[in-house]
Amino acid sequence: MSSPEQWTRPEPGAGPAATAAQPSPEQVIAGLRATAEGGAELTQLLTPEGERQPSRFDPYLADIDDAALRGLYRDMVLVRRADRECNAMQRQGQLGIWVPLLGQEAAQVGSGRALKPQDMAFPSYREHGVAYTRGVDFRELLGIFRCTDHSAWDFREHGFHPYTIVIGNQVLNATGYAMGQKFEGKVGNTDPDGKPSGTDEATIVYFGDGATSQGDVHEGFVWAAVYDAPVVFFCQNNQWAISEPTERQSRLPLYQRARGYGFPGIRVDGNDVLACLAVTRWALDECRHGNGPVLIEAFTYRMDAHTTTDDPTRYRLSDEIEVWKHKDPIERVRVHLARTGGADQEFFDQVQADADAFAAELRDYCFNMPDPPPERIFSEVYAEPSAALDAQREEYLAYLSGFADGGEQ
Template identity: 55%
Template sequence: MSDTDVAATPPLGGMDHHVSVDPAAVPPRAAADGGPDMVQLLTPEGERVAHPEYDEIVDALSHDDLRGLYRDLVLIRRVDQEATALQRQGELGLWASLLGQEAAQIGAGRAMRTQDHAFPGYREHGIAWARGVDPMRLIAMYRGVDKGAWDPADHGFHPYTIVIGNQSLLGTGYAMGIQRDGAVGTGDPDRDAAVIACMGDGATAQGDNNESFVFAGVYNSPVVFFCQNNQWAISEPNARQTRAPIYKRADGFGFPGIRVDGNDILGVYAVTTAMLDRARSGEGPSLIEAFTYRMAAHTTSDDPTKYRVSAEVEVWKLRDPIARYKRWLMSEGIADADFFESVERESDELGEKVRSSTVSMPDPDVNDIFDQVYVEPHRQVEDDKATFTAYLDSFETTTEGA
């Protein structure tokens, strides 16, 4: 089997081991199927579902576009698998896996236009890929050899944000700036811009996130809040974050919310395209809840067997976003065996590149931590750097004296 098949997905974080969790002690969960309001264009079995609001968006995609989405899914999963393995081997300090969330991220990322901007958390490797960020830049950050060395202006993809929910404030503020620059509602498709602010289900319980909703709603800002509801905020299930479905939170702030099957790349692409178009035209913010599942651990420092049952994971394996999309492409004659084999070869080549490039990364100059802290020179930082440099030099003097 290839690495795109469900059965070939390697167990991460021991998720298939026995778990000593009493199911009766687990709070009630959201409906496994996402409920009747969930938008779904592609079932887990790979069958296309008609939808009057979104069919036109999907129908506008060429066969090359559709095959490109599959390639994106496979390659970013390979990057994720290699990075997880590298962390287990001690080559990365940490890694936050996106396993199971590939469709949510690629669908959203490919819906963006060049002039749009994304504000990620720390797991949005798929959106980074769609925005043209070299995955080695992400890996370098988790290896600790740089601070996220890509230019947000070049990619419309801003630095990873570790503070939970903070990126919602940053994205809302940037969207308000776009408004004031007159780049919203002009009717010019090459000028009008929007922002995607990413978050997880746990972040919706944060004050930063709710303050962002207030500002975006009041100022009618061109921002799409994109929540990947992967069911678990580290070890806390949705029921301990909110009593209402996440997408319905938007009602209280005066803008629309919509739930989409986050494992359905066609659905995510269509819904995100529609909401971004709405934002660019000046109709204001929206909230998308991509109903998905985190197949791996929260990060490589987490052990999900401590808090969730393996039966739940097995159910979601059957909803694998890549497997269902592959079935549909094959059934529609959009892609053939030669295409899938070529993607597998490219995946293997990418895997080798990730491994070799990671272990050959040069160590950074320790003094680099003082650079790029402020835009302008800062006396305190300069003094700290001089003190630290003298401290390091003292070890060289001691060694030479010995």
């Protein structure tokens, strides 16, 4: 039987590598086995069975008691419920598209809760859970996918930049921002007692495993390494870059790529909210203290389609999904809380009721969201008036006025 190593680097006479040709059935099985296992270097604090494991990162969870863990559980349940409601609304024609995060709640909530108010986050297009932890009103995400707006929130207030659709582009933006933090002296400071300053800043940027094949990500790694930029590269390895598995993109685990750039890389169980919280806190502290960038590979799984335009049944097996259902990020926290007496059934019922109410509010808002007037696409382009833009607006409005309904839908 092929090993995971044989998936990309077969022995002489063993047939072509999967990266170079159509994989054999044995290679497919080996690849699925590699997907299901995080490897010996996987950082895990809460097992799929809900058992707490000791770790060198435990000091970064000193403040996480039962109440805090219940809060993390509630975050994940509400985010998942909102995600499922938005997915349903897209199917009903209320949203143009939706990008599901099902299965990735722990990676997003854990890392998002690790951020401090002064930090800045750069998302791709799936970080709805991170947005939630940064205080962005979930309703403000709907305009993007209803095609009526592009990030209605104040990114400075929330420390959360607009979504980025171009694959990997946000890595360059985040690296540049982090370089600015360093140039402005916002890292590596101490208070009068010689202790680390509580006001130092860091940046985190989110991207998927598929983005690691993009040049923008490579360039971001290079610049961050050269300038010791305080940026955490947070790769959510959900195993599938749309329809291509990670094994078709890299001969090494993604976190090991950091070695080639000269900064630390670590693989964390992306379905373990405690591990994601602790490791991200550690990485952000490294950056705030002036120790340069860190790469985190959150080993997780996309339980739904890449987007609502995708059909995952065409490229992955149902057996693979069944394996990951046993590693559900929410269920392991629920089991842990129930087993340790950290929460009772009344708490779980209340969280579910809150989640349903949250989804109902989103649904009501979306169904009654007014369409903006056509001139709005011109009003938020430049901070100051532009003669060229004014001319384009007048030409477009004149064009619309030629229709019987005046261009209204």
